[in-house]
Amino acid sequence: MLKLFLKAVSLCAILTLVFTSFAMATPPETQNSLQKVFIFGKVIDTHKEPVAQAKIKIFINGNPYHVETPGKSKEHLLTEEDGSFYLTLDIPNKEFSESKISLIIEKSAYKKTKISFTHSDFAQKDNKYFVQTEVILKRTLNPAFWIATIVFLLAYILISFELLHRTLAAMLGAAIMLAISYTIGTFNPDYHIISYESAIKAIDxxxxxxxxxxxxxxxxxxxxxxxxxxxxxxxxxxxxxxxxxxxxxxxxxxxxxxxxxxxxxxxxxxxxxxxxxxxxxxxxxxxxxxxxxxxxxxxxxxxxxxxxxxxxxxxxxxxxxxxxxxxxxxxxxxxxxxxxxxxxxxxxxxxxxxxxxxxxxxxxxxxxxxxxxxxxxxxxxxxxxxxxxxFVLHGVLHMxxxxxxxxxxxxxxxxxxxxxxxxxxxxxxxxxxxxxxxxxxxxxxxxxxxxxxxxxxxxxxxxxxxxxxxxxxxxxxxxxxxxxxxxxxxxxxxxxxxxxxxxxxxxxxxxxxxxxxxxxxxxxxxxxxxxxxxxxxxxxxxxxxxxxxxxxxxxxxxxxxxxxxxxxxxxxxxxxxxxxx
Structure with missing residues (x-):
């Protein structure tokens, strides 16, 4: 009876080993493993100029997707100075084939834009999926536009007709725009006029x-x-x-x-x-x-x-x-x-x-x-x-x-x-x-x-x-x-x-x-x-x-x-x- 029991245990062990080996040998496509998906492209405006620091949010079947970056998880990414972006997504195989991936791109003074991709939009190479896109953002007349325009025109009037020293007028206008961007604009993006980094970059x-x-x-x-x-x-x-x-x-x-x-x-x-x-x-x-x-x-x-x-x-x-x-x-x-x-x-x-x-x-x-x-x-x-x-040679010297x-x-x-x-x-x-x-x-x-x-x-x-x-x-x-x-x-x-x-x-x-x-x-x-x-x-x-x-x-x-x-x-x-x- 004991021998019979030991034979049964041995048989179960062998069968478990076989099934485990079979599972390990099964191709990734048959498992619920993660699929690497790459989305890259450029965000531009209607004048074909790059849009830097545009916010990109990712949704899969309507659910927010958080991008893992070193040290933390982000709910959005920002475009580079040349308007480019590069996204790497890890999506379960089974889910990817049936998923609708959506990107929502937004920035103050631009209309919020949404683009979507399905499995058929991607090109496959070495078991990885790629798609390239170009997103055109259209302008919108939000509160930031009107505030910036009014402040600029007032500063212009003060400068042109010498109602205030031109340096003081320009300083006052720039300071007001930055202050609004980092107070009201912090809580409502529609009031964000210009970032500090962009302001510094604007100085020639x-x-x-x-x-x-x-x-x-x-x-x-x-x-x-x-x-x-x-x-x-x-x-x-x-x-x-x-x-x-x-x-x-x-x-x-x-x-x-x-x-x-x-x-x-x-x-x-x-x-x-x-x-x-x-x-x-x-x-x-x-x-x-x-x-x-x-x-x-x-x-x-x-x-x-x-x-x-x-x-x-x-x-x-x-x-x-x-x-x-x-x-x-x-x-x-x-x-x-x-x-x-x-x-x-x-x-x-x-x-x-x-x-x-x-x-x-x-x-x-x-x-x-x-x-x-x-x-x-x-x-x-x-x-x-x-x-x-x-001066004469600076073009030749690239100086x-x-x-x-x-x-x-x-x-x-x-x-x-x-x-x-x-x-x-x-x-x-x-x-x-x-x-x-x-x-x-x-x-x-x-x-x-x-x-x-x-x-x-x-x-x-x-x-x-x-x-x-x-x-x-x-x-x-x-x-x-x-x-x-x-x-x-x-x-x-x-x-x-x-x-x-x-x-x-x-x-x-x-x-x-x-x-x-x-x-x-x-x-x-x-x-x-x-x-x-x-x-x-x-x-x-x-x-x-x-x-x-x-x-x-x-x-x-x-x-x-x-x-x-x-x-x-x-x-x-x-x-x-x-x-x-």
Whole structure:
């Protein structure tokens, strides 16, 4: 009986071993094991631009699926900076073949979008399943859109009409948008305007560092007396002929403004010009206004001449030589037109000149306006030459222009510190315009915020609709709108607003890939600033100094002189762009 029992136990053990071995040998498809499923793709907007930080939630048959990540389980994932995403799901085999996998993609200022997949949508390889997709998110006008738009417009009004210091206005607008995003927006995503990370990324440090570097270089060079000496040389060349003097002044101002900041150029030349005009017995404004117009024309010719060009070049990755090749010729024609126009407007004033002994006056200027530090000037001009050479070659070197400016500034700064030729503390405090740099930084955040909520997309779509995909219409529209807007409001915030719009139009309008719309924006924004006394920073600075010295002009008095030549130069630019592009 015992033997029989032992045989039965042995038989059961053998059968258990057999069945276990059979189960282990059974293919994975017959078991309830986990199946690897991969879903990857990209989230873009209606302009084909990537949507970063979009939230992706996963559902299987309507039930939330939590993605396992190192250390924790997440109920959603975020898209990368380029809009891409990559999901790895572990789904039981049996369930996968009958499952409906859904992705819900959402982000503030976009409509919530849902896409679904079934087993048949996947491609199989090595017992793994893959699917690739592209998700297009459409914009929606949520509370974040309206709040950002209102704050932006209010900041714009404060800046343009100088109701508040422009740096404070930009800072206030940026701070309000960020504060709303991280208070109300934390509890309700519809109120989230822009993230802190996106705000920081929106700041174009290439522009900031370029401006800082050039401010340092100019701040050191002005201590040599070079600008005053140049003014004396201009009068010496004219030999007392005032109209010729005005042409020389305009030429010098235009050339200097092409390579240095035109605001600094006018800041240094204005007092000298006023002094020479008074000695000649003429109204200083008859020389200053042509200089203002010339400074804006000259600043348009190069990448570093005017802040709008700096912003355009950095955003569109355009080189110094591209600016010179495409803008310098038409700027030269505009400058020649200004010479002719100036003859008709101010010749009667120039005829009032009362210098009897020209040679004695030249000698007086020579004694008064001398180079004060030849060693510093020589070294400074050498560094400036190297910096300009680096500007010219930066496209070949694949180097940002800010690197060239910072390199030259640091070398010149170090030399001045070691030789004690310049008061370093004074230069840092006074010559680096920190308020201007901060203004640019907060302005970039403001524009980044309204771009994030979709306002700029709407404007771009409207411009595209008005142009009917016609390049000729688009060129004229951007040129004239930029010129008119820049005449009455600060061209810097206007240019910052237009950058993403022009970038989109360049992609979608046939023929615009040549970059012609960038040149239309540059010409309109820079030359349009000549239209009124508040149209460009150089205008405000120069006329402010003149008024402080007792020579004031009214808003409409300046317009009467400046608006006709502004319209003429814009017409010339329009013809130029249509003929050669």
């Amino acid at each position: 440090m290439n522009v900031i560092f370029l401006l800082m570097g050039m401010m340092i270089i100019i701040g050191i060079l002005k201590n040599t007396g070079i600008f005053q000496w140049c003014a004396y040389k201009c009068y010496q060349l004219s030999r007392g002929k005032v109209f010729l003097l005005s042409i020389i002044f305009m030429s010098f101002t235009a050339i200097t403004s092409a390579f240095l900041d035109n605001v600094t150029t006018m800041l240094l030349l204005t007092p000298v010009t006023v002094e020479i005009a008074l000695a000649l017995g003429i109204n200083p404004l008859s020389l200053l206004i042509p200089e203002i117009l010339a400074s804006n024309i000259g600043g348009t010719a190069t990448l570093i001449g005017d802040p709008p060009n700096i912003m355009i070049g950095s955003y569109a990755k355009l080189t110094f030589l591209q600016f010179v090749e495409n803008l310098a010729p038409v700027c030269l024609i505009s400058l020649l037109m200004l010479f002719v126009y100036n003859r008709f407007v101010f010749q009667s004033e120039y005829n009032k000149s009362k210098i009897d002994n020209v040679e004695a006056f030249i000698e007086k200027l020579r004694q008064e306006y001398q180079i004060t530090d030849k060693t510093l000037l020589t070294f400074g001009l050498l560094i400036m030459g190297i910096v300009i050479l680096m 940002e222009v800010s690197i060239a400016a910072l390199f030259g500034a640091s070398i010149l700064f170090a030399y001045s510190a070691v030789t004690k030729k310049v008061d370093i503390a004074h230069l840092v405090e006074k010559d680096i315009e920190w308020l201007t740099l901060l203004f640019f930084m907060f302005l970039f955040i403001l524009v980044g915020a309204v771009e994030s909520v979709g306002l700029l997309d709407m404007v771009a779509d409207e411009v595209l609709r008005l142009s009917h995909d016609n390049l000729t219409v688009a060129i004229s529209l951007i040129l004239w709108v930029s010129a008119i807007m820049s005449a009455f409001i600060d061209n810097i915030p206007f240019t910052a607003t237009m950058l993403p719009i022009v970038a989109y139009l360049t992609k979608v309008i046939p023929g615009a890939e040549s970059g012609v719309l960038w040149w239309a924006l540059a010409l309109g924004a820079c030359l349009g600033g000549n239209g009124t006394m508040i149209g460009a920073s150089a205008n405000v600075v120069t006329l402010g100094i003149a008024e402080a010295m007792g020579y004031r002009t009214t808003f409409f008095g300046f317009m009467k002189i400046a608006t006709p030549i502004t319209i003429l130069t814009i017409i010339i630019c329009n013809i130029w762009l249509l003929l050669f592009y």
